[in-house]
Amino acid sequence: xxxxxxxxxxxxxxxxxxxxxxxxxxxxxxxxxxxxxxxxxxxxxxxxxxxxxxxxxxxxxxxxxxxxxxxxxxxxxxxxxxxxxxxxxxxxxxxxxxxxxxxxxxxxxxxxxxxxxxxxxxxxxxxxxxxxxxxxxxxxxxxxxxxxxxxxxxxxxxxxxxxxxxxxxxxxxxxxxxxxxxxxxxxxxxxxxxxxxxxxxxxxxxxxxxxxxxxxxxxxxxxxxxxxxxxxxxxxxxxxxxxxxxxxxxxxxxxxxxxxxxxxxxxxxxxxxxxxxxxxxxxxxxxxxxxxxxxxxxxxxxxxxxxxxxxxxxxxxxxxxxxxxxxxxxxxxxxxxxxxxxxxxxxxxxxxxxxxxxxxxxxxxxxxxxxxxxxxxxxxxxxxxxxxxxxxxxxxxxxxxxxxxxxxxxxxxxxxxxxxxxxxxxxxxxxxxxxxxxxxxxxxxxxxxxxxxxxxxxxxxxxxxxxxxxxxxxxxxxxxxxxxxxxxxxxxxxxxxxxxxxxxxxxxxxxxxxxxxxxxxxxxxxxxxxxxxxxxxxxxxxxxxxxxxxxxxxxxxxxxxxxxxxxxxxxxxxxxxxxxxxxxxxxxxxxxxxxxxxxxxxxxxxxxxxxxxxxxxxxxxxxxxxxxxxxxxxxxxxxxxxxxxxxxxxxxxxxxxxxxxxxxxxxxxxxxxxxxxxxxxxxxxxxxxxxxxxxxxxx
Amino acid sequence: xxxxxxxxxxxxxxxxxxxxxxxxxxxxxxxxxxxxxxxxxxxxxxxxxxxxxxxxxxxxxxxxxxxxxxxxxxxxxxxxxxxxxxxxxxxxxxxxxxxxxxxxxxxxxxxxxxxxxxxxxxxxxxxxxxxxxxxxxxxxxxxxxxxxxxxxxxxxxxxx
Numbered sequence: 001x002x003x004x005x006x007x008x009x010x011x012x013x014x015x016x017x018x019x020x021x022x023x024x025x026x027x028x029x030x031x032x033x034x035x036x037x038x039x040x041x042x043x044x045x046x047x048x049x050x051x052x053x054x055x056x057x058x059x060x061x062x063x064x065x066x067x068x069x070x071x072x073x074x075x076x077x078x079x080x081x082x083x084x085x086x087x088x089x090x091x092x093x094x095x096x097x098x099x100x101x102x103x104x105x106x107x108x109x110x111x112x113x114x115x116x117x118x119x120x121x122x123x124x125x126x127x128x129x130x131x132x133x134x135x136x137x138x139x140x141x142x143x144x145x146x147x148x149x150x151x152x153x154x155x156x157x158x159x160x161x162x163x164x165x166x167x168x169x170x171x172x173x174x175x176x177x178x179x180x181x182x183x184x185x186x187x188x189x190x191x192x193x194x195x196x197x198x199x200x201x202x203x204x205x206x207x208x209x210x211x212x213x214x215x216x217x218x219x220x221x222x223x224x225x226x227x228x229x230x231x232x233x234x235x236x237x238x239x240x241x242x243x244x245x246x247x248x249x250x251x252x253x254x255x256x257x258x259x260x261x262x263x264x265x266x267x268x269x270x271x272x273x274x275x276x277x278x279x280x281x282x283x284x285x286x287x288x289x290x291x292x293x294x295x296x297x298x299x300x301x302x303x304x305x306x307x308x309x310x311x312x313x314x315x316x317x318x319x320x321x322x323x324x325x326x327x328x329x330x331x332x333x334x335x336x337x338x339x340x341x342x343x344x345x346x347x348x349x350x351x352x353x354x355x356x357x358x359x360x361x362x363x364x365x366x367x368x369x370x371x372x373x374x375x376x377x378x379x380x381x382x383x384x385x386x387x388x389x390x391x392x393x394x395x396x397x398x399x400x401x402x403x404x405x406x407x408x409x410x411x412x413x414x415x416x417x418x419x420x421x422x423x424x425x426x427x428x429x430x431x432x433x434x435x436x437x438x439x440x441x442x443x444x445x446x447x448x449x450x451x452x453x454x455x456x457x458x459x460x461x462x463x464x465x466x467x468x469x470x471x472x473x474x475x476x477x478x479x480x481x482x483x484x485x486x487x488x489x490x491x492x493x494x495x496x497x498x499x500x501x502x503x504x505x506x507x508x509x510x511x512x513x514x515x516x517x518x519x520x521x522x523x524x525x526x527x528x529x530x531x532x533x534x535x536x537x538x539x540x541x542x543x544x545x546x547x548x549x550x551x552x553x554x555x556x557x558x559x560x561x562x563x564x565x566x567x568x569x570x571x572x573x574x575x576x577x578x579x580x581x582x583x584x585x586x587x588x589x590x591x592x593x594x595x596x597x598x599x600x601x602x603x604x605x606x607x608x609x610x611x612x613x614x615x616x617x618x619x620x621x622x623x624x625x626x627x628x629x630x631x632x633x634x635x636x637x638x639x640x641x642x643x644x645x646x647x648x649x650x651x652x653x654x655x656x657x658x659x660x661x662x663x664x665x666x667x668x669x670x671x672x673x674x675x676x677x678x679x680x681x682x683x684x685x686x687x688x689x690x691x692x693x694x695x696x697x698x699x
Numbered sequence: 700x701x702x703x704x705x706x707x708x709x710x711x712x713x714x715x716x717x718x719x720x721x722x723x724x725x726x727x728x729x730x731x732x733x734x735x736x737x738x739x740x741x742x743x744x745x746x747x748x749x750x751x752x753x754x755x756x757x758x759x760x761x762x763x764x765x766x767x768x769x770x771x772x773x774x775x776x777x778x779x780x781x782x783x784x785x786x787x788x789x790x791x792x793x794x795x796x797x798x799x800x801x802x803x804x805x806x807x808x809x810x811x812x813x814x815x816x817x818x819x820x821x822x823x824x825x826x827x828x829x830x831x832x833x834x835x836x837x838x839x840x841x842x843x844x845x846x847x848x849x850x851x852x853x854x855x856x857x858x859x
Binding site: 208 | 735736737739797798800841
């Protein structure tokens with residue numbers, strides 16, 4: 001039944017009068033050294049906690065990376081938590097917080113990503129295949145371009161927070177809105193210096209997270225745990241929405257330089273790609289992002305010779321984190337926009353050029369990965385082109401775009417893109433991890449599923465119930481997904497939408513099939529457990545760029561059609577068409593709905609200004625709005641040769657930005673190279689063209 | 700300051716600071732926690748309530764302004780036939796917004812279908828633009844609103 005909101009307690013509902021409230025006092029400068037802190041006189045029931053007061057481990061750990069729970073004296077980014085002020089009266093805390101003064105020596109700042117120094121490079125990967133220098137020498141044309149993408153926030157509606165209380169075992173019970181409860185448990189246990197078994201993490205109801213609550217939730221849980229540990233009283237930490245948008249981990253900004261040599265026919269001969277990503281002050285997941293960005297940098301095109309240099313750079317920005325695609329978004333935006341320039345240089349249409357250069361079945365991707373299943377990129381491109389009437393529209397709009405000085409009527413454009421999506425983590429970060437799901441068929445015929453994977457949405461939970469019900473031939477309503485609590489469920493790893501669909505769904509299937517086999521031989525209840533471990537052999541090796549990076553890869557192509565007023569630069573989307581090959585589709589309706597909602601999100605984030613502290617201080621709204629005008633969305637799934645379910649949710653974020661940028665560029669006869677494509681960036685491009693034309697006329 | 704108003708059909712009275720936000724009164728003083736609060740700036744739509752039949756963001760309403768007014772929250776709306784029109788419609792088409800934002804959206808949908816003879820797509824898009832959670836398929840949501848309208852029309856409620 002749909003009443004999913006009934007009797008749901010979200011993290012913001014866990015506050016009750018009498019609990020200790022925690023206020024985070026943040027750094028007000030992007031970099032520097034704390035030279036002094038002046039405090040007002042604190043009442044007896046108010047306390048303060050700094051870095052040195054943390055009982056045991058002072059860092060938060062995510063895989064092999066760490067960051068200080070509170071500022072250790074060196075400010076790394078504006079908004080970095082410095083102190084925890086706690087008490088029971090929120091208004092009193094607000095007044096006291098405003099009276100705390102932190103003094104800084106502000107000569108310690110890092111350069112930006114554009115002007116970084118070698119000391120700022122956190123990790124660098126280099127890959128080379130073939131003989132790029134020789135191929136560049138014999139190339140018919142060489143095209144060089146630079147693309148940039150800005151940081152993006154998840155804009156998950158629900159606030160981030162945690163609540164803590166002392167439990168009967170003398171440890172702590174934490175309620176944490178997290179996608180990764182066992183990571184929260186481990187961090188809380190380490191920061192308090194108590195055994196893991198004394199820490200219990202309970203996950204409340206959550207709204208859609210968009211991967212925004214992957215590891216940052218652990219930080220807030222540690223704050224609540226530390227305060228409760230010190231005071232022996234229940235505590236509650238909820239961060240304001242503006243703080244969440246400004247300071248919690250978002251998508252890493254990037255600058256990607258492409259240099260490509262093509263032959264007389266437009267075929268790629270060689271590519272050189274230089275990538276910089278802004279990992280922010282604390283590069284927690286940048287290893288994964290850099291691996292994925294390298295994997296997808298050259299797109300899905302055959303490339304005889306290739307060199308890639310990718311680096312993550314420490315800056316004074318808030319830490320970047322997990323976001324749909326974790327690197328695929330940035331590299332496909334740059335790669336697909338560049339593909340359009342290559343097509344133009346070759347005198348071919350974008351569709352024609354793509355079909356000529358895309359990887360054929362069983363041929364390796366440029367990065368050296370060999371697909372085990374046939375790749376249907378040609379078919380995807382044909383499908384999406386036919387759905388959208390791409391060829392006719394492209395010809396018509398190209399002709400119209402040539403009339404540059406015609407300001408009568410709106411300018412239409414159309415863009416196409418193609419991409420892939422890897423599901424799960426690909427780096428070595430997870431190689432020692434083991435993820436488990438268990439299921440129990442009870443005497444009343446009902447099934448209970450035990451997993452710490454938090455369903456990203458109601459659809460995923462519904463899918464799991466349907467699959468389990470289908471295998472065991474029971475009513476899906478009799479399938480219960482047990483509350484996520486670390487003392488009751490096994491560790492199923494971090495919950496990402498694509499991971500839930502691929503790894504967790506398969507584990508649920510395996511559990512149910514095992515129960516099915518033994519249900520008439522063994523007495524009820526029957527409980528089985530199935531685990532997944534990344535393959536030790538033939539796993540992805542980021543040093544040699546070889547092996548199998550993902551359990552399954554999904555593929556997609558999209559077309560976006562836009563209409564822009566050449567005077568006001570107001571833009572609307574006329575339609576989005578998307579074709580996907582993403583393995584076995586469990587429920588087409590749900591899959592389409594998921595992709596459609598991600599398409600809308602992607603359109604919003606591709607056209608919305610990134611949040612900035614200056615906007616927040618001016619009181620300018622930071623939350624996104626839905627497009628005012630609806631647009632047609634059509635989605636098709638190709639029948640796949642893959643019999644496992646693949647992820648779908650990240651495809652729109654890899655496809656839409658480049659196709660949208662191309663459509664806008666085509667309509668106004670400009671070349672957009674930055675994301676987001678705001679009306680301001682359209683104006684800057686038009687201004688640049690106008691200045692160039694004036695200079696040419698003067699000359 | 701003592702303020703009397705109607706909350707979910709019952710006359711209530713509260714002695715509080717006049718500038719206290721309606722959302723805080725609803726959640727803290729009356730314990731109606733299903734009405735959510737996320738942004739505190741009237742942008743996200745999660746704290747939507749009905750004030751004299753109009754939808755408003757409760758985080759932007761100082762409590763003194765609701766004196767003698769009628770407030771309906773999702774708790775008061777649940778269980779009514781109007782609520783079932785909407786829930787059944789979304790259930791039938793398997794459109795499932797996230798539980799955090801849906802409470803606000805339900806009240807907004809109710810207000811929309813009560814005030815429009817036939818809500819067109821732009822009306823529904825305008826509604827969605829006031830609710831910044833992009834958790835669900837827009838076309839499914841539009842379909843859900845239309846079906847809710849038909850459910851209510853079928854019951855004869857709209858003719859009254």
